[in-house]
Amino acid sequence: MTTGTLIALDLVVAVVAAAGWLGAGAAAAGGHRRTARIAGTAALAVTLARAATVIPLAGAGWWFAAEKVLLGAPLALTGVVVAAPRLVRPPGDIRRAMLALLFAGYAQSSALLVTVLHGYPLSTGVVLLALAGVAAATLVTGRLTGARSAPMVPRVAGVVTLAAVAAGAGLVVDAGAAVPVHDHSGLSAPAVGEPTRRFTLTAGTAVVKAGGRDVAAWAFDGRVPGPPLTASLGDVIEVTLLNRDIARGVTLHWHGYDVPNSQDGVPDVTQDAVLPGERFVYRFRADQTGTYWYHTHAVSDVGVRMGLYGTLVVAPARSAPAVDVVVPVHTLSGRLLPDPVVQPVSPGRAVRLRLINTDSVTHRFALAGAGFQVAAIDGMDLRGPPEVTETAVLIPAGGRYDLTFTASASSVGLLVDGRIVWSTGPVAAETGGWAVLDPLTYGKPGPAPWARIDREFTLVLDRGLDLRRLLPRYAHTVNGAAAPGIADQSVRYGEIVKLTIANRSLVVHPWHLHGHHVRVLRRDGQESRGSPLWLDSFDVLPGQVWEVAFRADNPGMWANHCHNLPHAEQGMTLHLRYR
Incomplete structure (x- = not known):
């Protein structure tokens, strides 16, 4: 069973356990003794059986089980301690067991919400909110139902609960609230000599043929894909980008081509978006052969999908x-x-x-x-x-x-x-x-490129509630934060940098670092055994952990993001900064 399957199975088990406890509490409230005992006993069994998913997840990586072990397990055990005696020796009036059973359900639900709405890493603010939520739900239920089994709770308990909610919310909203500032005003085009290959691309709305039918598109030169760009090794490529009528702006990003930072085409990082009536000139030397492509990086989740892309092929000088x-x-x-x-x-x-x-x-x-x-x-x-x-x-x-x-x-x-x-x-x-x-086992192995690692970063990919905007959103997150609230990765020129990328979510995240190819070291702990594998785009499946490394040899500010472009737009973007 894969780690991704375990993540999904554990989520199902957690939902069943919470539903079982809450259902038992609801049955008890209605005086349905037999139903309450059956549902409660099933919930107890499922709660204890969850160890069969949590323990292997922890073994696969602490990222996959941190909140389950540190918060979920204590809450679940507390719920069991409170509710189990009411199942073993139910009171004569089953309604007296209602609050204990619901408390176990609230505890399970709170831990489940932490996994679904926050994920990794677990923070003090989230713990406070989770505990306060359980306490508040229990207090309110006891007050509304007048449950005779509810202890006499002094008013101070309510005050403490409200204080915990306020403190937790404040810590969650404040965490990582600083937004990185990326100033590209000092960037200039590299001195690469006179162009030997000149192209002009005009972005605009268009109607094109797709599958034999006319469809509305955004296009370069009125076609999808845009004009193919070709060059030979050593050429100096110059591309003039014009925007006819794309209101949200366009740029050109040379996907996988390790251009100088000023030519990378990322709005608000390396340049301003090119608005209607404006132009931007890109110039770089073709010093990599191979198959690449270009696309807009302005509102890219919409622009690329609508057709603003094309191919770039650089051939060897002699082939x-x-x-x-x-x-x-x-x-x-x-x-x-x-x-x-x-x-x-x-x-x-x-x-x-x-x-x-x-x-x-x-x-x-x-x-x-x-x-x-x-x-x-x-x-x-x-x-x-x-x-x-x-x-x-x-x-x-x-x-x-x-x-x-x-x-x-x-x-x-x-x-x-x-x-x-x-x-x-x-x-x-x-x-x-x-x-x-499997590209990690294909081809002949080669020597390791480096004998050392100078700097390491871990990126844990997940979904979570982003509270750093005026309106909350359910974002794709990295290390519990969503763009633009994700801290930059800072490196020095010449360092060997290792990235560990773990996917806690239930969807695939194709990862893409601008300006560099990364050497694959391991996937899920298994060494790359085939040809040395240098990638700029690779799928991190649910539950997978990739370890890759690169030499920091291309100074600048580089986007590092999921290339499922809607995911990037919804928060899964950060930046690599040279200092």
């Missing part, structure tokens, strides 16, 4: 001739792009498929009719990639895989989520049952 096919996969108005293409290829020709996932969710790619090699991932060549057959690859949001194969007389087809998007001829294949390639 062997091959059939080079770029396949950017995107969902526009519910229709998968690109439309299917048939491209005959002569037998014996080398073919390179450059697969790009521009969506916010993972896509499954399968090549039917030929064995293939994964030559590169995220623009970085793999070491000794073996040929595989009947194997699918999962590409995370923002990620890229280059597949190479030699064409034969038989037809070859590329399927995305079971749908053919490119082929050399008629192909009929059922790929749903194929094994999925």
Whole structure:
């Protein structure tokens, strides 16, 4: 059983336990003795059985069980101590057991709410709110029902409860309330020489074809995807961005391309958003070969989804001739792009498929009719990639895989989520049952790049209630906070930096650090055993823990965020700052 499954199962167990205690209390209030005892006994059994999920979660990582052990377990045991005697020796009038049973339900519910609404890390303010909530619910219930089993509670208890609520709320709202200030006024374009490749991209609203139908889009040069940008190693690329009528502004972010910070295209971090009628000129040297893409980073959850993206391919200065096919996969108005293409290829020709996932969710790619090699991932060549057959690859949001194969007389087809998007001829294949390639075990290992780690950060991904705005929101959080309230990560030039990323949530988070590729060290404690894996986008599944590292060699202020772009917009964004 995976840690992600344990997280979901533990949540279900907690809900059942809380519902059982509350149901038993409600039955007791109605004088239903037998129902109250059955529900209470079941709740007691489920409460004690929860150790079977909490203990393994704690073993998988303290992040997954901290609040369950430090707060949930004491509350649950207190509820059991109070309620269990009422089940073993129920009073003659079962209504006298009501408050004890409800107290156990309130205790379970309070701990459950901490997990659902706050998560990790557990704070003093949250503990105070949880305890005060249990006390307040019990006091109010006793007062409203006039329960004879309720002890005589002096008024001071109510005052203490209110004080705990106030103190807890104050601590929660104040925690991490300082908002980082990112001043990009001192950034300037790097001196890279005269451009050898010039492009102009105009962003604007448009109507484009998708799946044979006209759909409204935001587009570069009136097309989705935007114009393909190509260059050779050593070129100086200059791109002039114009905004015709995108009211919320646009920028260009070169996804996975480790450009100088001033060219990274992140509004309010490296530049201002380009508003209608304005322009911005990007210039950088093409010093990385491989498959990349560009997209707006202004209101990116909307802009990218609406079509403001395109491809960037940088070829080696000298490369062997091959059939080079770029396949950017995107969902526009519910229709998968690109439309299917048939491209005959002569037998014996080398073919390179450059697969790009521009969506916010993972896509499954399968090549039917030929064995293939994964030559590169995220623009970085793999070491000794073996040929595989009947194997699918999962590409995370923002990620890229280059597949190479030699064409034969038989037809070859590329399927995305079971749908053919490119082929050399008629192909009929059922790929749903194929094994999925694990990039951490693929290819030949290489030497470790570093003998030391200078700085470490841990990012715990979750959902939680963000109270730092005028209106509360249920945000995607990092270490219990949501943007812009997440503290910056501070590094020094030349340091080897390790990131540990743990996903407590029930959804996938494709992680993306700007300006750097990271070397994968471990996933769930298992060493990366294949080719050295340098990524800029990788899926952190529910319950997974990734350990990655990079050299801090590209100064500036860099976004570090989930590339499910709605998640980033809803709080899961922080920044890496050089000092």
